[in-house]
Amino acid sequence: MSAPGRAGHSPEMVEYSGAMNLDETELTLGLPGGESRGKSGTKRGFPDTIDLSIGAKRRSLTGGGEAAKDPDIAVAERREDEVSGTISSKPPATKTQVVGWPPVRSFRKNVMTKSCKFVKVAVDGAPYLRKVDLEMYSSYQQLLAALEGMFSCFTIRKYLKERKLMDPANGGEYVPTYEDKDGDWMLVGDVPWKMFVESCKRLRLMKGSEAVGLAPRASASTCTSSSS
Amino acid sequence: MRALPELMDPKRARESPESAVLSRPSAFPDEVLERILSLLDTHKDRSSASLVSKAWYHAERWSRARVFIGNCYSVSAEILVRRFPNIRSVTLKGKPRFSDFNLVPQNWGADIHSWLLVFAEHYPSLEELRLKRMTVTDQSLEFLALKFPNFKSLSLLSCDGFSTDGLSAIATHCRNLTELDIQENGIDDISGNWLNCFPDNFTSLEVLNFASLNSEVNFDSLERLVTRCNLLRILKVNKTITLDQLQRLLVRAPWLTELGTGSFIQELTPRQYADLETSFKGCRNLQTLSGLSEATALYLPALYPACANLTFLNLSYAALQSEELARLLAYCAHLRRLWVLDTVEDKGLEAVGQNCPLLEELRVFPSDPFDEEIVHGVTELGFLAVSYGCRKLRYVLYFCRQMTNAAVATIVRNCPDFTHFRLCIMNPGQPDYLTREPMDEAFGAVVKNCPKLQRLAVSGLLTDLTFEYIGTFAKNLETLSVAFAGSSDLGMQCVLEGCPKLRKLEIRDCPFGNKALLSGLEKYESMRSLWMSACKITMNGCRLLARKMPRLNVEVMKDEESNDGQSYKVYVYRSVAGPRRDAPPFVLTL
Numbered sequence: 001m002s003a004p005g006r007a008g009h010s011p012e013m014v015e016y017s018g019a020m021n022l023d024e025t026e027l028t029l030g031l032p033g034g035e036s037r038g039k040s041g042t043k044r045g046f047p048d049t050i051d052l053s054i055g056a057k058r059r060s061l062t063g064g065g066e067a068a069k070d071p072d073i074a075v076a077e078r079r080e081d082e083v084s085g086t087i088s089s090k091p092p093a094t095k096t097q098v099v100g101w102p103p104v105r106s107f108r109k110n111v112m113t114k115s116c117k118f119v120k121v122a123v124d125g126a127p128y129l130r131k132v133d134l135e136m137y138s139s140y141q142q143l144l145a146a147l148e149g150m151f152s153c154f155t156i157r158k159y160l161k162e163r164k165l166m167d168p169a170n171g172g173e174y175v176p177t178y179e180d181k182d183g184d185w186m187l188v189g190d191v192p193w194k195m196f197v198e199s200c201k202r203l204r205l206m207k208g209s210e211a212v213g214l215a216p217r218a219s220a221s222t223c224t225s226s227s228s
Numbered sequence: 229m230r231a232l233p234e235l236m237d238p239k240r241a242r243e244s245p246e247s248a249v250l251s252r253p254s255a256f257p258d259e260v261l262e263r264i265l266s267l268l269d270t271h272k273d274r275s276s277a278s279l280v281s282k283a284w285y286h287a288e289r290w291s292r293a294r295v296f297i298g299n300c301y302s303v304s305a306e307i308l309v310r311r312f313p314n315i316r317s318v319t320l321k322g323k324p325r326f327s328d329f330n331l332v333p334q335n336w337g338a339d340i341h342s343w344l345l346v347f348a349e350h351y352p353s354l355e356e357l358r359l360k361r362m363t364v365t366d367q368s369l370e371f372l373a374l375k376f377p378n379f380k381s382l383s384l385l386s387c388d389g390f391s392t393d394g395l396s397a398i399a400t401h402c403r404n405l406t407e408l409d410i411q412e413n414g415i416d417d418i419s420g421n422w423l424n425c426f427p428d429n430f431t432s433l434e435v436l437n438f439a440s441l442n443s444e445v446n447f448d449s450l451e452r453l454v455t456r457c458n459l460l461r462i463l464k465v466n467k468t469i470t471l472d473q474l475q476r477l478l479v480r481a482p483w484l485t486e487l488g489t490g491s492f493i494q495e496l497t498p499r500q501y502a503d504l505e506t507s508f509k510g511c512r513n514l515q516t517l518s519g520l521s522e523a524t525a526l527y528l529p530a531l532y533p534a535c536a537n538l539t540f541l542n543l544s545y546a547a548l549q550s551e552e553l554a555r556l557l558a559y560c561a562h563l564r565r566l567w568v569l570d571t572v573e574d575k576g577l578e579a580v581g582q583n584c585p586l587l588e589e590l591r592v593f594p595s596d597p598f599d600e601e602i603v604h605g606v607t608e609l610g611f612l613a614v615s616y617g618c619r620k621l622r623y624v625l626y627f628c629r630q631m632t633n634a635a636v637a638t639i640v641r642n643c644p645d646f647t648h649f650r651l652c653i654m655n656p657g658q659p660d661y662l663t664r665e666p667m668d669e670a671f672g673a674v675v676k677n678c679p680k681l682q683r684l685a686v687s688g689l690l691t692d693l694t695f696e697y698i699g700t701f702a703k704n705l706e707t708l709s710v711a712f713a714g715s716s717d718l719g720m721q722c723v724l725e726g727c728p729k730l731r732k733l734e735i736r737d738c739p740f741g742n743k744a745l746l747s748g749l750e751k752y753e754s755m756r757s758l759w760m761s762a763c764k765i766t767m768n769g770c771r772l773l774a775r776k777m778p779r780l781n782v783e784v785m786k787d788e789e790s791n792d793g794q795s796y797k798v799y800v801y802r803s804v805a806g807p808r809r810d811a812p813p814f815v816l817t818l
Contacts, residue, residue, distance in 0.1 A: 098656065098737075099329075099330055099331065100326065100329030100330045100331045100736075101329070101654075101656060101711065101712075102594060102597045102598075102627060102652055102654045103326075103328070103329045103652065103709075103711070104329070104593070104594060104597045104627075105328045105329070105386070105412060106328075106330070106414070107412040107440065108544070108593055108597075109597070109598070118547075128604050129604070130604055131571075131595075131596075131604075133547070135493075135524075136524055136525070
């Protein structure tokens with residue numbers, strides 16, 4: 001009786017075919033009748049990045065042209081651009097905040113903030129962000145299994161020991177990383193689970209090659225855990 | 229029984245109603261006529277009956293017990309009590325709907341108090357008050373509680389101006405209260421003490437809904453209240469009630485027909501979980517289920533036994549993922565109404581299509597409406613999946629970030645019975661994401677395929693063509709909501725000229741100007757109201773409208789959010805009460 005949508009298409013498939021042609025799937029904000037604005041995939045200059053509300057404090061924003069001395073910061077900055085590079089360049093802040101739009105009652109605005117610990121998950125190369133509720137899991141194992149289910153092209157290989165996700169499609173490794181309360185990017189798995197849930201602001205599955213500059217306990221000043 | 233000619237031919241009656249009635253002995257004594265007419269339920273039927281003849285008009289007005297006023301400023305309390313002397317139940321709607329989205333400033337009006345003063349004098353036996361988008365103060369609630377000894381039923385939806393202290397007054401003084409329904413109001417939530425104010429000998433409560441209040445209530449008080457009110461059939465608690473507390477309540481009131489749970493997350497021992505499951509099994513009559521905030525996969529299965537007779541499942545405060553929803557829906561085959569968050573994604577909606585063939589209403593709310601980053605929600609695929617499985621769909625509210633003309637065309641081919649089609653593509657002015665074309669053909673398909681359409685909300689990139697389609701095909705349309713759409717005055721004109729049953733038109737951020745506004749002169753008197761904000765209307769246009777149509781109230785507010793300072797918010801409505809006497813300084817009545 002029922003044939004959902006297009007036969008043979010799962011939502012994940014559509015998502016990834018979208019990844020091949022970012023222009024088509026690009027969502028932009030514009031006035032009525034306006035053309036889609038902005039380009040995707042271009043590295044942003046400094047003035048564009050200061051309007052971003054992506055993470056917490058942006059310590060790495062020392063200037064777009066400046067070669068950052070600290071390799072961690074350089075990597076972090078480049079990473080940030082790659083994550084946000086898949087999003088269309090945003091119109092200035094005043095335009096994005098349209099009063100009373102979308103038409104959702106203020107009561108419904110608080111639905112997500114009141115519930116548990118939702119963090120965004122970005123995957124290098126995917127055009128969509130996802131969200132996971134960290135409160136739903138009680139261990140890194142469960143979390144990584146859930147991520148595997150979500151970005152279903154991955155398989156987990158020895159996730160306990162190596163904590164990496166393999167992508168059979170392109171054979172690359174993905175390393176789960178997260179941004180903590182202080183804005184530092186850390187490897188997932190180094191602190192006790194509860195502490196991780198407490199301090200994790202967002203997750204990013206980074207291409208293995210990118211994670212080279214990111215050591216566990218990247219910044220000594222933020223390291224509070226005594227054991228991993 | 230001789231049929232009165234004036235009853236057979238209403239026109240004759242209106243020609244000379246008095247002479248017809250006076251010159252002929254009545255076939256029915258007034259009391260009988262009143263008795264017969266008192267069986268009429270709906271407002272429409274009663275309105276029709278009142279137009280037949282003078283005799284019927286009077287019989288109807290004496291026998292009417294319930295009145296519905298869709299715009300509190302369309303009539304005054306004095307006029308109301310003069311026409312209807314025996315009202316027991318009043319339903320009032322106040323502010324324009326866009327006030328829900330902060331487009332109407334504070335202190336705009338729609339205050340219930342002046343009505344209560346008149347009711348105290350003329351309707352001392354008032355039993356029921358149902359208010360939507362009205363301003364209600366604690367003082368008013370106390371007045372209500374003290375002056376109306378028969379008062380039974382209070383429902384406040386999307387109201388503002390009161391606090392939980394007002395609820396204390398209601399609980400303390402309304403000895404015959406059967407219903408206390410507090411929903412989604414902007415209130416001052418001071419404490420949960422109001423619940424303690426129900427006297428120990430108070431047992432009449434049938435409906436209690438405090439789901440949207442945040443402060444903690446005393447659980448012992450609640451349990452005792454539920455225990456002694458054995459007529460209780462609707463109970464919706466707030467998030468501070470835990471799972472094991474809920475379990476104890478269910479044991480006391482297993483015959484509930486509507487349940488709103490509290491927080492659905494807690495560390496339960498296996499014994500507690502088993503008890504919870506057993507309690508839910510005991511709820512054989514459950515038709516409506518809501519709440520479930522913070523519900524997780526862990527405890528949802530406890531619900532399954534209670535879902536067999538569910539017709540309405542409201543998960544719009546439960547951020548479920550697709551798997552959890554799919555598993556739950558397997559137990560909900562009789563579902564007619566479903567509200568969810570877009571956290572369920574397209575996969576969750578596929579499960580809806582597969583499990584709920586009787587579904588008539590679907591609302592998908594955005595979990596992150598103000599997040600500018602791309603977060604997966606639902607797309608056209610989810611909507612399509614539902615349309616293939618749920619052919620009886622007639623009411624949809626769908627928030628999404630992408631849609632295509634082709635998908636909507638298929639959806640309305642699958643489901644031609646739509647009466648309410650509200651599609652919100654959250655990026656203003658966004659085209660079909662595959663073809664990059666405007667979404668005109670989508671809404672064209674809706675109005676062409678759905679002859680019963682009463683309510684339509686459009687979104688996305690739209691030209692005047694959309695409105696031409698609406699004007700041409702949507703002959704039963706009563707309510708239309710438009711935002712960030714249209715190309716010229718022609719769009720609005722098409723709608724005003726083409727939709728004979730149009731009652732409510734609300735427009736924001738569209739390029740419609742004075743020409744469009746003035747093209748609807750006669751139309752507005754047959755409508756309840758028109759709202760326009762951030763359009764191209766000028767003060768002169770509004771003044772002209774007011775001058776030409778003296779029986780309309782034309783109210784203008786300066787648009788604080790506009791960049792050029794020339795933009796206005798206009799609210800036009802018919803009224804027999806004349807211009808507002810309580811307008812604040814920022815509302816200019818022309």
